[in-house]
Amino acid sequence: xxxxxxxxxxxxxxxxxxxxxxxxxxxxxxxxxxxxxxxxxxxxxxxxxxxxxxxxxxxxxxxxxxxxxxxxxxxxxxxxxxxxxxxxxxxxxxxxxxxxxxxxxxxxxxxxxxxxxxxxxxxxxxxxxxxxxxxxxxxxxxxxxxxxxxxxxxxxxxxxxxxxxxxxxxxxxxxxxxxxxxxxxxxxxxxxxxxxxxxxxxxxxxxxxxxxxxxxxxxxxxxxxxxxxxxxxxxxxxxxxxxxxxxxxxxxxxxxxxxxxxxxxxxxxxxxxxxxxxxxxxxxxxxxxxxxxxxxxxxxxxxxxxxxxxxxxxxxxxxxxxxxxxxxxxxxxxxxxxxxxxxxxxxxxxxxxxxxxxxxxxxxxxxxxxxxxxxxxxxxxxxxxxxxxxxxxxx
Amino acid sequence: xxxxxxxxxxxxxxxxxxxxxxxxxxxxxxxxxxxxxxxxxxxxxxxxxxxxxxxxxxxxxxxxxxxxxxxxxxxxxxxxxxxxxxxxxxxxxxxxxxxxxxxxxxxxxxxxxxxxxxxxxxxxxxxxxxxxxxxxxxxxxxxxxxxxxxxxxxxxxxxxxxxxxxxxxxxxxxxxxxxxxxxxxxxxxxxxxxxxxxxxxxxxxxxxxxxxxxxxxxxxxxxxxxxxxxxxxxxxxxxxxxxxxxxxxxxxxx
Numbered sequence: 001x002x003x004x005x006x007x008x009x010x011x012x013x014x015x016x017x018x019x020x021x022x023x024x025x026x027x028x029x030x031x032x033x034x035x036x037x038x039x040x041x042x043x044x045x046x047x048x049x050x051x052x053x054x055x056x057x058x059x060x061x062x063x064x065x066x067x068x069x070x071x072x073x074x075x076x077x078x079x080x081x082x083x084x085x086x087x088x089x090x091x092x093x094x095x096x097x098x099x100x101x102x103x104x105x106x107x108x109x110x111x112x113x114x115x116x117x118x119x120x121x122x123x124x125x126x127x128x129x130x131x132x133x134x135x136x137x138x139x140x141x142x143x144x145x146x147x148x149x150x151x152x153x154x155x156x157x158x159x160x161x162x163x164x165x166x167x168x169x170x171x172x173x174x175x176x177x178x179x180x181x182x183x184x185x186x187x188x189x190x191x192x193x194x195x196x197x198x199x200x201x202x203x204x205x206x207x208x209x210x211x212x213x214x215x216x217x218x219x220x221x222x223x224x225x226x227x228x229x230x231x232x233x234x235x236x237x238x239x240x241x242x243x244x245x246x247x248x249x250x251x252x253x254x255x256x257x258x259x260x261x262x263x264x265x266x267x268x269x270x271x272x273x274x275x276x277x278x279x280x281x282x283x284x285x286x287x288x289x290x291x292x293x294x295x296x297x298x299x300x301x302x303x304x305x306x307x308x309x310x311x312x313x314x315x316x317x318x319x320x321x322x323x324x325x326x327x328x329x330x331x332x333x334x335x336x337x338x339x340x341x342x343x344x345x346x347x348x349x350x351x352x353x354x355x356x357x358x359x360x361x362x363x364x365x366x367x368x369x370x371x372x373x374x375x376x377x378x379x380x381x382x383x384x385x386x387x388x389x390x391x392x393x394x395x
Numbered sequence: 396x397x398x399x400x401x402x403x404x405x406x407x408x409x410x411x412x413x414x415x416x417x418x419x420x421x422x423x424x425x426x427x428x429x430x431x432x433x434x435x436x437x438x439x440x441x442x443x444x445x446x447x448x449x450x451x452x453x454x455x456x457x458x459x460x461x462x463x464x465x466x467x468x469x470x471x472x473x474x475x476x477x478x479x480x481x482x483x484x485x486x487x488x489x490x491x492x493x494x495x496x497x498x499x500x501x502x503x504x505x506x507x508x509x510x511x512x513x514x515x516x517x518x519x520x521x522x523x524x525x526x527x528x529x530x531x532x533x534x535x536x537x538x539x540x541x542x543x544x545x546x547x548x549x550x551x552x553x554x555x556x557x558x559x560x561x562x563x564x565x566x567x568x569x570x571x572x573x574x575x576x577x578x579x580x581x582x583x584x585x586x587x588x589x590x591x592x593x594x595x596x597x598x599x600x601x602x603x604x605x606x607x608x609x610x611x612x613x614x615x616x617x618x619x620x621x622x623x624x625x626x627x628x629x630x631x632x633x634x635x636x637x638x639x640x641x642x643x644x645x646x647x648x649x
Contacts, residue, residue, distance in 0.1 A: 007500045011489070018488040018529075214484035218545070220450050221478035222501045223470040389451055390407070 004224045008232035016202050016236060026198040026240045030248035033190065034255045038183070057133035058096070060085045063103035067111075070119075070144045074101065077140055080133075092124050098133035099123040101141070111148060181356070188328040188351035191248050192344065195286055196293045196321055198244025200314060203237045203297035208310035216392065230298075230386035234379065237298055241290035249282060274355070281354040281364060285347050288371035292343070293321070295378030302385050305394055328352045340366045343374050397424045397553055397584050401456030402446050404439075416442040418608040419456065424584050424601075426552070429575065431599035432588040433632060439608040440588035441480075444557045447586065448478045461552055474502060477551035481561030483542050487531035491522060494530065495544050502549035509548070516544040520574075536567035543574060554578060556587035560594060572598060592628040606636050 016022050056079045064071035075082055085091045088100045102120040110117040119141055123134035153160055210216040219229060253274040300317055304310035324344035327333055328351070335349040346367040353360070385391050402420040407413055417439040424430040434440045445451040447458050449469040458465045460472040485494055492513055499509035517523040520540045525533060530541060539559075546554070556575070560568040575598060579585055589595050595602055596616045604612045604619070612619060612635050620626055623634040 004501065007497070011486075011493075011497050014493070015486055015488050213487070214480070214482045215486060217445075217450065217480065218478070218483055218498075219501075221448050221473060221476070222498065223473040223503070224501055225470060393451070 004228045005232045005235070008219075008224070008229060009235050012206060012233060012236035013239065016205070016240060019201065019205060021201045022205070022240060025201055026244045027247060030194050030198065030244045031251050033194070034248065034251040037186075037190070038255050041183075041186075055079070055129065055132070056081050057098045057129070057136060058083045059133055059137060060088060060091065060097050060100040061103070062088065062100060063105065063107065066103045066105055066107040067119075068108075070101075070103065070141070073140050073144055074137065077136070080136060088122055092122055092130065095127070095129075098127070098130045099137055101137050114152075184352050184355035185328050185331070187252060187355060188348045189325045191245065191252070191282065191286065191351065192289065192325045192348060193322065194248045195241050195245040195290050196297070196318070199237050199241035199290070199294050199297055202240040203294065204301045204304075204307055204310040204314070206233045206236060207298060207302040208304040209307050211304075211392075211394075212306045220392065226386055227383055230383050234294060234298055234382060237294040238290060241294050242287065245286045245290055246283070249279060249286075253279060277359065278354045278357075281359065282351050284364070284368055285350055285354075285371070288368060288375045289344070289347050291375035292371060292378050295375060295382045299378065299382045299385055302382070303391055303394070324348065335360070335363055337363075337366075341370050343371065347371060396426055396459070396461055397430075397447065397586060398459040399423070399443070399447060399456075400458060402443060402453045402458060403455045404442050404446055404451060405454050415608050417446065417453075417605075420446075420605070420608070420610055421456075422603050422610060422613055424586055426584050427579060427582045428600045429579055429585045429587070429598055431595040431602040432586065432605055433590065433592070433595050433602050434588070434605035435590060435636070438605045440590075440605055441557055442608075443605065444478075444555050444586065444588055448476055448555050449473050450478075474549070475552050477546040477549070477554045478557075479542055479546040479555070479559050480557035481559055481563075485530040485538055485541055485545070488529055490527050490529055491533070491541050491544075492517075492526040494541060495548055498545045499548040504549060512548050512550070513544075516547055520544055520570075535562065536564060539563055539567060539571070543571070547578075552583060554583055554585045554587075556585070558588055558590070560589065560591070568594075592632055596628040604632060604635050611635055 058081050059074070060083055061071055061074055074080060083097050085097055085100075088097075088102075091097045092100065100122040102122065104117065104119070107117055107119070121134050121137050121141070124130040149163065150160075153163065207216075210219070220226070256274050296317060297314065300313045301310035304313055321344060324342070325348050327345045328348045333339075333349065335346070335353055339349060340346050340363050346363075350364060350367050353363075399420055399422050402417050403415070404417045405413055405415050420439070420443050422430065432440050432443060442451065446453045447460070447465070449460075449465040449472050452466070458472075461475045463472040463475065465472045486497075489497070495513045495516065496509050499512060504512065514523075517526060520543060522537060522540050522544065525537055525541070530538060533541065554575075559575075560571055563571065572594070575585060575587070587598075599616065601613060601615055602619060603610050612622070614622065616628060619635070620628065620631045623631040625631045625634060
């Protein structure tokens with residue numbers, strides 16, 4: 001009994017390994033995607049941030065005569081270039097200058113008289129560079145205010161502590177950096193897609209491909225019960241899916257651990273360690289998912305008459321799978337009891353949580369069991385399809 | 396020995412409604428006999444043969460292959476059959492010897508039996524030089540020889556051949572005909588379908604004419620000719636099929 005499944009499985013695997021398309025989607029893509037993606041992603045964002053931080057900001061100062069000391073501070077500070085301009089708002093929106101400091105008339109006099117007064121900083125909040133320039137001007141203004149304050153305290157011979165009863169310290173206790181937070185949103189999505197794509201060609205080749213080449217009839221004529229043929233084919237498809245998933249996971253873990261060799265920026269902003277526990281949980285989540293995908297792919301492609309037809313059926317299936325997987329990109333969505341039963345959404349969220357170090361074993365158990373049930377249902381449907389003459393000999 | 400007993404197969408097509416592909420098909424073929432199933436395209440030849448090979452399940456009726464009921468023990472019956480069609484493909488990425496070995500294993504042969512049979516068949520079919528070549532790289536004639544080797548690997552008692560010469564060149568189809576005759580001399584029960592009349596006349600001991608799913612005549616080529624008072628198989632066939640010819644479009648090739 002089992003020996004037939006084993007014989008067919010071995011043959012299908014040999015056939016699959018000799019198929020270049022499968023090798024690319026099952027092995028090459030999962031291995032290369034993570035290093036390329038993380039290097040690309042991190043170096044791109046880091047370079048953007050560095051570039052705008054190091055840029056010399058063009059600013060305007062209106063009413064420099066009303067506060068010559070403040071103007072000198074702006075003028076002498078690094079990475080600031082003062083530009084004379086007429087229409088401030090237009091110049092900022094047209095990016096001729098990034099921000100402007102407006103000093104009102106009689107500013108210095110009011111300071112001396114200890115009257116209340118203000119300065120205004122104009123900027124464009126939709127432009128990162130404008131915000132950087134405005135921050136710079138703000139910091140200069142704060143420093144200037146501090147100088148004035150110190151002068152006044154000295155004049156009055158007061159204890160400096162009078163205006164600073166206590167200090168406030170800010171400590172960031174976040175376990176991961178902002179970049180790792182971003183990666184934890186992207187990685188679940190990629191793992192899910194890869195485990196599907198890895199199995200796609202095999203699923204088509206073993207079913208619709210066999211119909212097209214006329215080999216399906218031959219195997220159906222052999223003294224092997226159909227469920228055994230279907231099981232062997234399913235196991236082959238599952239194998240390719242699991243191999244892609246494991247390679248993707250391994251590649252991801254190694255990329256994170258040895259990212260230091262890749263780029264300095266990557267380590268500073270993005271690297272986080274994937275612990276054996278995280279690895280285990282993701283693996284646990286992905287095994288029933290791979291079963292579900294393999295059965296879905298097989299069901300769809302056994303129905304098709306040809307390779308091409310199968311591909312056109314799989315495209316919409318792909319979209320149906322991508323949509324729930326996209327949920328990991330929505331920062332507000334958190335795993336709860338209801339979502340733990342929603343196929344794929346639950347997998348995606350649990351992987352994201354695991355990557356961020358939040359491990360809830362109750363949810364993990366629920367998700368594992370529910371996905372096993374969904375997969376079992378899909379496998380049942382596949383086997384039913386394989387028993388139907390109308391599907392196998394569709395004309 | 397093959398006995399077809401009232402095989403009826405109905406396809407329930409969504410677009411075309413119910414189609415009776417074979418209607419109460421009954422005949423018997425003895426060991427050492429070649430039985431030809433002759434019919435137009437869509438007459439029900441392929442469906443009949445697929446039912447006999449237990450690939451399709453008849454709606455009613457059954458067949459016995461060497462005394463085994465295909466409905467009750469399809470796998471046991473299949474083990475006695477070698478099934479080959481003209482459109483059979485091969486696994487392109489597998490080598491010739493791997494394909495023969497694979498089917499040998501599926502038919503339950505031991506390792507030594509598989510290797511003995513593989514060598515033997517490659518030898519008589521003259522394909523030993525292609526043993527380690529992937530099937531994609533073979534010519535269509537050689538491919539058909541590999542298919543024959545694959546069909547014969549378990550030395551089946553019954554051979555079911557569905558238009559095996561379709562698309563073959565003269566030399567390959569002659570080799571195939573020789574092969575069929577050779578298997579006949581080894582007391583195999585052979586059923587094959589064709590729409591090439593002279594091929595059937597030359598090769599078959601008896602011919603069954605199938606039309607719109609029904610067997611309308613069975614007999615030796617000479618009997619069929621004398622029954623229709625013709626001296627040519629083509630004429631005999633056309634006479635037997637007669638007036639219904641234009642209606643055959645209703646049938647379906649399954």
